[in-house]
Amino acid sequence: MYFEKFHGTGNDFIIIENLNNELDLICNQSDLTKQICNRHFGIGADGMMIVCGSEIADIKMMFYNQDGSIAPMCGNGIRCFAKYVYDKKIVNNTIFTVETLAGTMKVELIESQETISFIRINLGYPEFNTVQFPIDTDKEKVIDEKIAVGNRELKISTLNMGTIHTVLYTENLNNVDIDKIGKTIEEHELFPEKTNVNIYEINDHENITLETYERGVGRTLACGTGCAATAVISNLLNNTSKSVNVHVRGGILKIEISNDGVFMTGPTERICKGEYIVKH
């Protein structure tokens, strides 16, 4: 099975095509994801995208986390996906639409080179009321709410930015056990479908540093929708401006909050391509 591997600021993905639905006859896509994304027995990646035909957009992206779970959207992934379908001439414009389970996203290839491209995505608008959040609050938005995490009380904000994100602020990321807090909150009883966990510190009014513990993966070098969700919360709390650079371990993503939606701009790079042997 032909595949290509990409990364977007260190969040890495496998991309395979299913334009003629031939994949459906070969294997279960969730099982295939777990197999191919395994970093020892497979190629290794944080997740997998499948290229599908669409009735409502130029192309459709199905996204699976490394553990085989389906997620509605992936910000770093859709940049890689966009480069793949443009370079393979599956789409023929530098501006096109991608159907996802989180809605149709508008994609723009700003600069396209052989291995690296810069891509700008309109991620749409943050949603607060779609989060099933059984916390005792009469507020419409859950921002800076205190919850019990183990024997501690933490302030969290939860929203949907293509997928569910929970955001926490810290004065110093070096003092935070990201894996421990990330896993605890990911699996917290408040989140029946789990959540992605983002912990950020403020560098200045236009720059934040972010660590993300992703649902279905664990710690990643970057999370595109997590960067956008965190920029939205940080701006709502008057910590940063509407245009902010989010510094992640794998690079920097630019987030712009506007009346037309939340835009994310960042790089994507092709790592390799080849034939994967499906294990039955």
Ligand SMILES: N[C@H](CCC[C@H](N)C(=O)O)C(=O)O
């Ligand atoms: N783990 C996420 C999906 C991938 C999001 C992330 N890789 C991004 O770049 O947005 C979830 O289960 O909702």
